[in-house]
Amino acid sequence: xxxxxxxxxxxxxxxxxxxxxxxxxxxxxxxxRLVLAERKDVLVVNLDALTYAGNLESLVDVESSxxxxxxxxxxxxxxxxxxxxxxxxxxxxxxxAAESHVDRSIxxxxxxxxxxxxxxxxxxxxxxxxxxxxxxxxxxxxxYGSLGKVGRFxxxxxxxxxxxxxxSKAAAxxxxxxxxxxxxxxxxxxxxxxxxxxxQFPEKLIPLMILNAVDDQPLPVYGDGRNVRDWLxxxxxxxxxxxxxxxxxxxxxxxxxxxxxxxxxxxxRLILKVLGKDEKLIRFVExxxxxxxxxxxxxxxxxRELLWRPRHPFEEGLRETIDWYRAKLQWTxxxxxxxxxxxxxxxxxxxLAEP
Numbered sequence: 281x282x283x284x285x286x287x288x289x290x291x292x293x294x295x296x297x298x299x300x301x302x303x304x305x306x307x308x309x310x311x312x313r314l315v316l317a318e319r320k321d322v323l324v325v326n327l328d329a330l331t332y333a334g335n336l337e338s339l340v341d342v343e344s345s346x347x348x349x350x351x352x353x354x355x356x357x358x359x360x361x362x363x364x365x366x367x368x369x370x371x372x373x374x375x376x377a378a379e380s381h382v383d384r385s386i387x388x389x390x391x392x393x394x395x396x397x398x399x400x401x402x403x404x405x406x407x408x409x410x411x412x413x414x415x416x417x418x419x420x421x422x423x424y425g426s427l428g429k430v431g432r433f434x435x436x437x438x439x440x441x442x443x444x445x446x447x448s449k450a451a452a453x454x455x456x457x458x459x460x461x462x463x464x465x466x467x468x469x470x471x472x473x474x475x476x477x478x479x480q481f482p483e484k485l486i487p488l489m490i491l492n493a494v495d496d497q498p499l500p501v502y503g504d505g506r507n508v509r510d511w512l513x514x515x516x517x518x519x520x521x522x523x524x525x526x527x528x529x530x531x532x533x534x535x536x537x538x539x540x541x542x543x544x545x546x547x548x549r550l551i552l553k554v555l556g557k558d559e560k561l562i563r564f565v566e567x568x569x570x571x572x573x574x575x576x577x578x579x580x581x582x583x584r585e586l587l588w589r590p591r592h593p594f595e596e597g598l599r600e601t602i603d604w605y606r607a608k609l610q611w612t613x614x615x616x617x618x619x620x621x622x623x624x625x626x627x628x629x630x631x632l633a634e635p
Contacts, residue, residue: 292526293413297323299370301355301403302377304334306480307418311374311518316342318522323347325368327361328377329354333481335620336627337611343627352624355399365406372414372525373407375400378449381483382422385445386569396448397455404459404467416525417456417469421510421535422446424471426572433471434578435533442570457531466530470521473537473577477514477597478604482616486598489548490605491612493557503567505545508574512538513592523588534586537577540594550595554602 298315302308303326315324328334330352342348349368353360355377364370377399379385379392400417407415424433425440439454441447459465476486489499520536528534545562552559582588592600605612614620 292528293371295319295322295372295414295526297325297368297370297372298525299325299327299364299368299373301327301373301375302334303350304328304330304336304338305376305380306333306484307475307514307517308376309335309338309479310477310514311376311521312339312348313342314515314518314522316345316347320347323349323368325349325351325364325370327351327353327355327364330621330624331379333380335479335481335615335623337614337620337623338479354395355402356394358402358405361402361406362409365410370407370410371412372416373403373412374416374418374521374525375403376418378452380420380445382443382445383483383568385443385448389444389448392444392448393451396445397451400452401455404455404465408459408463408465413466414525414530415456415465415467416521416528417453417467418521419449419453419469419471420446421471421473421537421575421577422572423450423453424575427574427576429574432537432576432578433535435471435535435581442572460531468524468528468530469533470524471533471535471577472517472520473510473512473575475512475514475517477601478608480514482612485544486547486551486601487605487612489551490555490602491616493552493555493561494606494609496557496561498563499548499552499561500563500565501545501548502565502571505543505548505562505564506573507544507571508541508576509544510537510576511540511542511547511594511597512536512590513597516590516592519591520582520588523586524582527586529585534582535577535579536582536588537579538590538592538594539577539579541574541576542594547598550598551602554599
């Protein structure tokens with residue numbers, strides 16, 4: 281049975297049952313938490329394969345909510361995906377599940393194609409069959425490639441992915457766009473700049489540098505450290521995603537940026553300054569292959585059409601993020617050791633065994 285959707289009066293249907301893929305990941309868990317906190321009448325179904333970056337310990341505080349369900353499913357498993365759509369009256373999808381680390385994609389491109397391309401098509405097919413009202417493809421500014429010293433990526437900028445990861449995300453975006461054109465699919469695409477904030481997997485730049493600095497370990501910086509990124513707090517990103525889901529126009533692309541360009545080296549030095557650590561901890565290492573020099577997002581469209589604005593100034597948000605990681609050292613150490621993977625079996629394995 282399909283969920284009925286009522287018009288919100290602002291251009292989009294009211295959400296009743298929202299499927300969030302990748303909801304145990306960094307951005308996903310922040311979106312799950314936001315929807316549960318601010319949309320009390322929405323049932324959130326979290327679909328995640330719990331690969332290396334999927335961590336249910338990030339959602340301990342919400343898992344007892346009557347408005348939350350978890351399904352351990354690999355989106356590349358076509359029949360399992362169909363089963364989830366048959367089990368719940370899903371009227372909207374926020375698709376965040378992805379292999380997302382550039383370095384890993386260079387070492388193992390096939391895994392990225394399987395999850396990011398095939399998995400996305402499986403979700404599109406299931407959503408088409410059940411006639412969902414909204415399907416949000418959460419993408420990245422990396423699909424645009426590298427910028428020169430000036431300019432910003434706009435929604436109409438050409439796609440020039442530079443890594444297997446960004447190529448797989450560009451392919452997924454094109455599949456959603458093709459479904460919109462061919463079938464009248466209610467797809468929307470967002471492309472965000474670099475995220476930071478609570479619950480980010482420690483292999484990413486900011487948490488890696490924070491945790492290494494806390495432990496007085498070397499801080500590895502690629503190349504000369506002058507690569508520029510536009511930083512976006514994950515809570516601002518989650519609010520933008522909810523905004524696009526509820527108010528965005530199907531068939532449209534919305535860029536989401538923090539409006540804060542920083543060189544990687546500047547970010548690393550600021551982290552050391554806040555922690556009171558010596559810059560001698562910085563170690564310049566060989567640059568990774570195909571490392572894009574600069575990203576910058578033009579978020580004019582979402583700001584003008586949907587009235588979204590980032591709320592977290594970068595330096596303030598970074599200090600809050602540093603404080604969060606220092607307060608959550610047990611969480612981060614379990615992630616680094618791999619012990620966090622025991623949580624699913626401990627919590628959900630026992631439940632599956634119960635009558």
